[in-house]
Amino acid sequence: MNQNVVNKEEVIDAMRQWLEKAVIGLNLCPFAKSVYVKNQVRFVVSEARHLDGFLEDLDRELDLLAAADPSEIDTTLLIHPTLLPDFHDFNDFTVIAEAAVEDHGLEGVLQVASFHPAFQFADTEPDDIGNYTNRAPFPTLHLIREESLSRAVAAYPDAEAIYGRNIETLTKLGIAGWRALGFAPEPK
Secondary structure, X not given: OOOOOOOHHHHHHHHHHHHHHHHHOOOOOOOHHHHHHOOOEEEEEOOOOOHHHHHHHHHHHHHHHHHOOOOOOOEEEEEXXXXXXXXXXXXXXXXXXXXXXXXXXXXXXXXXXXXXXXOOOOOOOOOOXXXXXXXXXXXXXXXXXXXXXXXXXXXXXXHHHHHHXXXXXXXXXXXXXXXXXXXXXXXX
16 A cells, blocks of 8 residues: 555455454454444544644544444544554554543543554564454554443453453464465565
8 A cells, every 4th residue: 555545445444354354253352243233333544644643533533432422433443554554653652542531531431442463462472373363454543432341341251251262263263364364464
């Protein structure tokens, strides 16, 4: 994708495929299907050319989500396909994103989860299969209503076991299986 030209429809289509095939298809998040099939997931592609602009987009989306009727918009994926290709830079930005929630007075109302094509948990190797639970086609901030998350966790038996089950699923699938789903480049 050209660094300066973003086809928003292609970006959203790639994110929808990731949600359908990986997040929902592999049941990595058992809460995702219900809001997705009800069309309550808002997809926003940022074209900001700098971090300040992306932060402004985040500010708008936090306010919009907080004010929206949850039956219309339950969660938002704020995607930037070109600005933060380096995971460590993106990870640093997530600290600012989390502070923005507090700055908006939305702590306890909304939270931010992060996804990135090169996502890496602390103390893991880049190719550790556990990292793939948070790998998406593009750098993405997932804005989540805490009330919706609390309801979903309460309704889901043994929610604490989700991460372990995801690791088992991805271990069985393997990196080659993940690539076959279309979400990782072939090794160079």
